[in-house]
Amino acid sequence: MKPTLCSMSWSRAFAIGGIVLAQLLHAPLIGGAHAAAAATTTPAAAQTTAPTDTDTDTDTDADTRPDIVKRGEYLARAGDCIACHTAPRGKLFAGGLAMETPFGTLYSPNITPDPQYGIGTWSEEAFFRMMRTGRKPDGALIYPAMPIAQYTKVTREDSDAIFAFLRTVEPVRQPNRKHTLRFPFNQRDLLYGWRTLYFHEGEFKPDPARSVEWNRGAYLVEGLGHCTMCHTRINALGGSSPREQFAGGLIPVQNWYAPSLTSDKDGGLGDWSIKDIVDLLQAGISDRGAVYGPMAEVTYHSLQYLSDEDIRAMAVYLKSLPDQHGRKSGPSATPDPQVLALGKQIYADKCAICHGANGEGQLPHYPPLAGNQSIEMNSAVNPIRIVLNGGFPPGTKRNPQPFGMPPFGQELSDAEAAAVVTFIRTAWGNHGLPVTAREVNELRKAPLH
Amino acid sequence: MHRRIIGSLVLFVLLALRVLCGGVACAATGAAAAAPATMPPAMDERVRACTSCHGVQGQGRNNDYFPRIAGKPAEYLFNQLSAFRDGGRTYPPMGYLLAFLPDDYLRQIARYFADLQPPYPESGHADLPPKLLAAGERLVMRGDPARGIPACVACHGARMTGTEPGIPGLLGLHASYIAGQMGTWRSGTRHALAPDCMRTIALKLNDNDITAVSNWLARQPRPADPRPAPAPAGRLPLACGSQPQ
Numbered sequence: 001m002k003p004t005l006c007s008m009s010w011s012r013a014f015a016i017g018g019i020v021l022a023q024l025l026h027a028p029l030i031g032g033a034h035a036a037a038a039a040t041t042t043p044a045a046a047q048t049t050a051p052t053d054t055d056t057d058t059d060t061d062a063d064t065r066p067d068i069v070k071r072g073e074y075l076a077r078a079g080d081c082i083a084c085h086t087a088p089r090g091k092l093f094a095g096g097l098a099m100e101t102p103f104g105t106l107y108s109p110n111i112t113p114d115p116q117y118g119i120g121t122w123s124e125e126a127f128f129r130m131m132r133t134g135r136k137p138d139g140a141l142i143y144p145a146m147p148i149a150q151y152t153k154v155t156r157e158d159s160d161a162i163f164a165f166l167r168t169v170e171p172v173r174q175p176n177r178k179h180t181l182r183f184p185f186n187q188r189d190l191l192y193g194w195r196t197l198y199f200h201e202g203e204f205k206p207d208p209a210r211s212v213e214w215n216r217g218a219y220l221v222e223g224l225g226h227c228t229m230c231h232t233r234i235n236a237l238g239g240s241s242p243r244e245q246f247a248g249g250l251i252p253v254q255n256w257y258a259p260s261l262t263s264d265k266d267g268g269l270g271d272w273s274i275k276d277i278v279d280l281l282q283a284g285i286s287d288r289g290a291v292y293g294p295m296a297e298v299t300y301h302s303l304q305y306l307s308d309e310d311i312r313a314m315a316v317y318l319k320s321l322p323d324q325h326g327r328k329s330g331p332s333a334t335p336d337p338q339v340l341a342l343g344k345q346i347y348a349d350k351c352a353i354c355h356g357a358n359g360e361g362q363l364p365h366y367p368p369l370a371g372n373q374s375i376e377m378n379s380a381v382n383p384i385r386i387v388l389n390g391g392f393p394p395g396t397k398r399n400p401q402p403f404g405m406p407p408f409g410q411e412l413s414d415a416e417a418a419a420v421v422t423f424i425r426t427a428w429g430n431h432g433l434p435v436t437a438r439e440v441n442e443l444r445k446a447p448l449h
Numbered sequence: 450m451h452r453r454i455i456g457s458l459v460l461f462v463l464l465a466l467r468v469l470c471g472g473v474a475c476a477a478t479g480a481a482a483a484a485p486a487t488m489p490p491a492m493d494e495r496v497r498a499c500t501s502c503h504g505v506q507g508q509g510r511n512n513d514y515f516p517r518i519a520g521k522p523a524e525y526l527f528n529q530l531s532a533f534r535d536g537g538r539t540y541p542p543m544g545y546l547l548a549f550l551p552d553d554y555l556r557q558i559a560r561y562f563a564d565l566q567p568p569y570p571e572s573g574h575a576d577l578p579p580k581l582l583a584a585g586e587r588l589v590m591r592g593d594p595a596r597g598i599p600a601c602v603a604c605h606g607a608r609m610t611g612t613e614p615g616i617p618g619l620l621g622l623h624a625s626y627i628a629g630q631m632g633t634w635r636s637g638t639r640h641a642l643a644p645d646c647m648r649t650i651a652l653k654l655n656d657n658d659i660t661a662v663s664n665w666l667a668r669q670p671r672p673a674d675p676r677p678a679p680a681p682a683g684r685l686p687l688a689c690g691s692q693p694q
Contacts, residue, residue: 088536300549354497365494389542390498394549401489401554404498407542411501449544 062124062164072165075158078310079151079224080302082311084108094118094172100447103195104181106145114171128156133201137270141191143179144198147226153204154223155320165309193436210320213309217317221309225302230258230294246321250381255446256293257379262321268373270323277315282306283398289367289374290393290402300394328376328431335422343423346416350408351424357430365403380435383421384443387412414440492561498546499558506567509621513629517621519565522677524614526559527552528642528691537640540635566675571620573667581657585665588658589619592686598653599686601662604646606678609669613680615691618673619666627663642690649687 054430069194076082085108087096095110097210112118119127126137135141142148154162184190204223206215233249247268248260260268269277272288279286280326284299291299303311335343348357354366361368375383390407393399408417414437425432489495493505498520503509507519518526532538534547534555547555587593589609592600602609604616611618619627633639634651641647654662684694 088534296549354494389545390501392498392550393544395551395554400551401495401557402550403491403495404546406498406501407546408501448541449548 010118035085062162062167064164064167068161068164068167070165072161072163074305074307075162075224076165077302077305078220079147079154079162079226080298081111081162083297083301084145085111090270091165091170091172091174093169094174096174096177098177101145101181102253103185104179106143106181107177108145108178109176109373110172110174111166112168112169112172115174117173117175118171119166122163127166128159128420131159131162132203133329134195134199135233138423141188141195143188143191147200147229150223150226150228152201153198153219155203176402184420211316213313213316214320216310217313217315220306220314221317225314227261231261245318246318246392247379248379250379251294253447254294255381255443256385257377257381258294259373259377259382261318262323266344269318269321270327272319274312274315274319277318278311279398281314282311282396284393284396284402285364285367285399287363287368289372292374292391292393293382298396299396304394304396305397330431332426332430333433335426339419339422339434340426342416344427346412346420347423347427351420354405359424359430369424370430371432375424376430376432378433380421380425380432380439383425383432384435384440385446387417387421388440388443389448409444414444427430475519488557488561492557496558496561499562500652503562504567506565507562508567509570511570513623513625516623516626517677518562518609519567520675520677521563521617522611522613522615523556523559523563525611525691526557526562527616528615530555530559532640535688537642539638569671569675572670573624573664575624575664577664581661582665582668584657587659588662589665594635596653598650601666603686604689604692608674608678609666610672610675611677613677615689615693616677618677620669620672622667624660624663624667627666628659631659631663644688644690646685646687646689646691657690 015089072211075271082093084092084099085095086099087094087098087108091112093112095108097108099106099108110118113120122130122137130136130142131151131154134146134152147158179186187334204219205220208413210218228246230251231246231248233247246261248258250257262268262270276286276288280288280291281299281303284291284296284304306314351369353363355369356366359370359372361370374386386405388407388409390405392404393402395402411418417440418435418437422434424430426434463676491618493500500507502515503518504515507517509515509517509519529538530547530550531544531552534550536544550558562570589599589601589656592598592603601619604612606612606616630639631651631654634645634648635654639648680692685692688694
């Protein structure tokens with residue numbers, strides 16, 4: 001089973017939050033005080049701890065008029081529900097996808113309207129409270145593999161539409177698989193620690209000083225799109241400072257680097273046009289590069305289906321993220337001449353046919369490597385993995401028959417792969433740093449599928 | 450640029466041949482006819498991620514990991530591509546490459562390689578006991594009715610070049626690749642569409658059977674006519690999900 005995008009980013013935070021709480025729990029009084037603090041910080045959540053009759057009322061009171069269902073389906077696409085709630089070869093939304101984490105395996109639940117195994121007995125109100133508070137109708141805390149810190153921003157109207165859509169999918173009688181988390185991570189109470197650090201309940205608040213388009217983009221990016229789950233680094237203290245929002249980070253377990261979305265110098269969108277961002281998100285290819293790794297999944301399942309207006313709004317919002325440092329400048333690094341010569345030779349033999357003698361690419365299908373942030377950003381993880389593993393951009397409505405890049409892992413040694421990656425990171429004015437054979441060797445073990 | 454033109458020319462000639470031959474042998478493409486009618490331009494470039502391992506013509510490599518894919522029935526190839534994508538077959542580098550490609554494109558890729566017929570490699574010539582090879586030939590040509598094992602040729606065609614639309618040819622493959630696939634069926638890591646007839650058969654084969662069959666197959670000379678046989682009129686010995694009847 002492939003690990004999925006949404007399962008990983010919270011895991012380090014969960015670990016650190018969990019450790020904090022585990023330490024607190026050693027002192028029962030403090031542990032009790034901590035739980036009380038959690039309850040006061042999330043008063044709405046506290047009210048849902050005890051199940052009420054309406055939570056499991058069989059009259060689910062969803063408004064399933066066709067236009068609302070259609071909107072709900074669209075919003076479920078925007079939230080990429082399918083990526084986690086449908087297993088390979090599994091029934092639509094029946095769950096069962098295994099999500100590997102450093103603490104064990106989580107299995108996504110069945111969200112079809114089956115009354116026994118799915119959410120068939122949930123009310124519209126219960127579904128909304130789950131989205132807003134990250135709690136199930138019985139009060140149980142949801143593991144943050146579900147993007148609860150983002151979905152809390154979703155409006156009541158949108159939540160109701162998604163629920164209405166989910167009422168119309170085929171009910172599947174498939175029991176949920178039990179999570180196999182190791183102790184102590186199988187203790188749901190640990191989630192109080194995580195929630196105290198990272199869960200801030202509340203609907204998206206539009207910024208009246210910004211345009212309607214910007215606010216729509218912010219709502220989609222910060223809410224249903226849950227982009228931050230991969231694109232914000234979690235720091236060593238287990239917090240994510242606002243300064244680092246969308247500044248990129250390594251996705252644990254999967255070992256892909258989610259690049260910065262800000263306008264900053266390391267891989268950010270600073271000198272991208274709105275059209276470039278729109279093309280990348282929606283078509284999967286752009287004049288600046290293609291989506292790959294976990295982002296290919298997001299475009300494939302979610303972004304390709306969004307309207308031109310919504311994708312543009314997301315691009316407008318992303319483009320407005322603060323520019324801290326501007327693009328990198330100055331002379332390129334000067335690697336070992338022997339390494340550079342080897343890399344140059346390999347590039348000429350194997351890469352130039354598609355990417356051009358001077359890294360200029362051949363648009364639209366062969367991205368330029370000169371000035372390409374994916375190549376020159378500080379983390380060398382992505383360029384190394386693309387050389388080793390190759391990859392197809394996702395097949396999308398706008399690019400249904402993508403051109404695939406061959407994997408070279410089987411024909412290049414660690415030293416050769418390191419040489420060619422070093423070459424493309426430092427040639428043509430690129431500002432990346434050299435990579436070592438050891439880094440290449442480590443990434444040969446990264447999970448693929 | 451000239452590569453693209455050559456690729457398109459090859460494709461055009463192949464398509465033209467298909468139209469011209471239109472008779473019995475070529476008519477029975479069955480479910481493969483569901484493939485989109487038009488092929489996008491520059492398919493040879495689009496599938497470089499495939500051909501860098503399986504050969505420019507899909508002829509396979511001289512090792513056990515990258516088998517010949519050229520000339521196999523399109524529906525069979527589509528079934529394999531979707532199985533790698535969705536978990537019916539497990540080989541992470543393939544699953545990774547195919548993860549986000551839609552069915553329509555996989556059908557085009559399947560058709561592209563089904564229409565290629567590059568020369569076969571030299572047959573295997575390892576020094577093996579004649580008794581073993583005779584046992585392999587017997588299983589391939591006649592099966593073992595006492596154990597309920599049908600002859601390979603009963604489904605894979607008398608020439609062993611496969612059967613339209615869903616059954617692959619058995620020639621041009623390495624013995625260890627064939628044996629490896631039998632092993633994955635027995636261990637349950639390779640699944641065909643249900644009912645999975647090959648799993649039923651593989652479970653009845655012992656290690657000796659697999660060594661015998663795979664080595665005998667790998668020694669067979671290149672077939673005079675490499676195309677898959679048309680879909681059979683009669684019933685198969687076992688029900689197979691890949692070859693609905």
